[in-house]
Amino acid sequence: MDSFKIRGGVPLRGDVTISGAKNSVLPIMAATLLTPEPCVIRRVPNLSDVKFMGEILRSLGAEVAFDKETLTVKAERVNGVGDYEMVRKMRGSICILGPLLGRLRKAKVSLPGGCVIGARPIDLHLKGVRALGAKTRIQGGYVCVSAPRLTGAEVFLGGRSGPTVLGTANVLMASVLAEGVTIIQSAACEPEVVDLANFLTSMGARIQGAGSPTITVHGVKELHGAEHEVIPDRIEAATFMIAAAATGGDVTLHGARTDHLTAVIDKLREAGVRIERSGALLKVTRGRKLKPVDVTTLPYAGFPTDVQAQMMVLMTLTPGISIITERIFESRFMHVSELGRMGAEIAIEGPSAIVKGGAPLSGAPVMASDLRASAALVIAGLVADGTTQVNRIYHIDRGYESIDDKLRSLGARVERVEEP
Ligand code: EPU
Numbered sequence: 001m002d003s004f005k006i007r008g009g010v011p012l013r014g015d016v017t018i019s020g021a022k023n024s025v026l027p028i029m030a031a032t033l034l035t036p037e038p039c040v041i042r043r044v045p046n047l048s049d050v051k052f053m054g055e056i057l058r059s060l061g062a063e064v065a066f067d068k069e070t071l072t073v074k075a076e077r078v079n080g081v082g083d084y085e086m087v088r089k090m091r092g093s094i095c096i097l098g099p100l101l102g103r104l105r106k107a108k109v110s111l112p113g114g115c116v117i118g119a120r121p122i123d124l125h126l127k128g129v130r131a132l133g134a135k136t137r138i139q140g141g142y143v144c145v146s147a148p149r150l151t152g153a154e155v156f157l158g159g160r161s162g163p164t165v166l167g168t169a170n171v172l173m174a175s176v177l178a179e180g181v182t183i184i185q186s187a188a189c190e191p192e193v194v195d196l197a198n199f200l201t202s203m204g205a206r207i208q209g210a211g212s213p214t215i216t217v218h219g220v221k222e223l224h225g226a227e228h229e230v231i232p233d234r235i236e237a238a239t240f241m242i243a244a245a246a247t248g249g250d251v252t253l254h255g256a257r258t259d260h261l262t263a264v265i266d267k268l269r270e271a272g273v274r275i276e277r278s279g280a281l282l283k284v285t286r287g288r289k290l291k292p293v294d295v296t297t298l299p300y301a302g303f304p305t306d307v308q309a310q311m312m313v314l315m316t317l318t319p320g321i322s323i324i325t326e327r328i329f330e331s332r333f334m335h336v337s338e339l340g341r342m343g344a345e346i347a348i349e350g351p352s353a354i355v356k357g358g359a360p361l362s363g364a365p366v367m368a369s370d371l372r373a374s375a376a377l378v379i380a381g382l383v384a385d386g387t388t389q390v391n392r393i394y395h396i397d398r399g400y401e402s403i404d405d406k407l408r409s410l411g412a413r414v415e416r417v418e419e420p
Contacts, residue, residue, distance in 0.1 A: 003393055003416075003418070003420075005388075005415045006382060007386070010382070011247045012249035013411050016253055019401040020042075022399045024192040024233075025041065029054070030169075030173065031173055031196060031200055033062065033096065035075065038072055038073070039203070039228070040072050040227040041228050042228065042229040045233065047400070049090055054071070056086050056096060062075035062078065078103055083110060087109060090398075094109065095169050097122075097174075098173035101134060105147050117329040118329040118330040123159075125171070128155045131154070131171075132150045132155070132171070151178055157184055157185065161327060161328050168193050168215070175219065176206075176207070177222070181217065181219070183215070191234065197215070199226065202227070204224050206219075231257060234257060234304070235399075239307070241265075242268070243378075243407070245273040245284060250284075254281060258282060267295055267303055272287045273287055273290070290314070292321055292322040292355075294322060308372070312376060313344075320357055320358065321354060336348060339380055341366055342361045342384055342388065345357075361380055363388040368391065378390055381414075391419050
């Protein structure tokens, strides 16, 4: 297993290009199952999750070809079984359920199960497809859905923690080939949902309102092949912005969509980080003095849960008390104890982490528990005195394209080594 050895203390300086969004490309890849015609997807990030989704599509019968940042999928014939061995490795693969149901009118997909960031229920996905006329049954760890006829309906997808991103994607992908009109209420508004809707529209789907809580779909008989360029990864952009601020550096981001980063930019500015936009470039410097801020994660356009761990590292460096409240996933604080091993003072009170910032971080061996926690530990390592070894970085390779190369190009001392 690989790990990162980081010698901290170097301010990041230079330019970095933001890759395509992982959480856009995964459902978009699943959507290619909706047509027998070839689809071409551009700006595809080279990530283990993307390769893995490619494997899933192959296991379902599709031809999948990667050529650098371009991916071609032709799903001429599709079988409807998403195997346990496949789905359990990546919870995001549940988004094959909607397109399989849309295309084949039936599917059998392994239930994803929980993970370190909390339970990952799919009750809302199932509620949505049931509203379209599908029967759902859990058997042997699989969810089996079938609908001789899929018919448009009004579907409310709000849950305990707000809307569901992949639930919205699944219902959207099932409804584009349903008969009649589907209205998804309390739909997720994330840019990744809009990106998926844009791809589906270019395949011939009729969708209105994506990006708002009400999405209306007029079902069509069939979809055709299409070409699409994936949006830039707003979470990768936010991670580099925070890394630049945390190290007291000066980094210019190329290709980030500032309109997708409003809540992050607003919070970072409140914390004293300087962010200047010039055309498509975003320049991030620390500013004179960091200030503690309170952050609550919320569905889009609120502060993203996927940036909570990274923001917490910045607050450990900021003198004063910051309160970081996680409202999306119940146990997304696995990074707290690892940051504690580096000297951070953080106490958990229910859904909130109380960060007493200002104490210097010191390098230590730490263990990554999930993708975003790993990114946070890497940022902490970049700032800490001495050497930090971040173990189990296969998590980070799932969602950050060549992060070690990108960090090294900004001056960071990061090496990929064998885990001891
Ligand atoms: N939820 C339910 N029932 C459901 C579905 C979700 O109660 O049927 C709850 C979840 O337990 C959670 C909340 O709703 O409390 C939101 O979960 P959501 O369904 O929106 O999460 P997701 O679609 O499974 C995607 C991203 C996550 C990201 C979340 C929230 C992908 C592949 N994954 O997950 O990304 O954190 O939306 O924005 O798009 C990551 O990239 O590190 C990551 C975990």
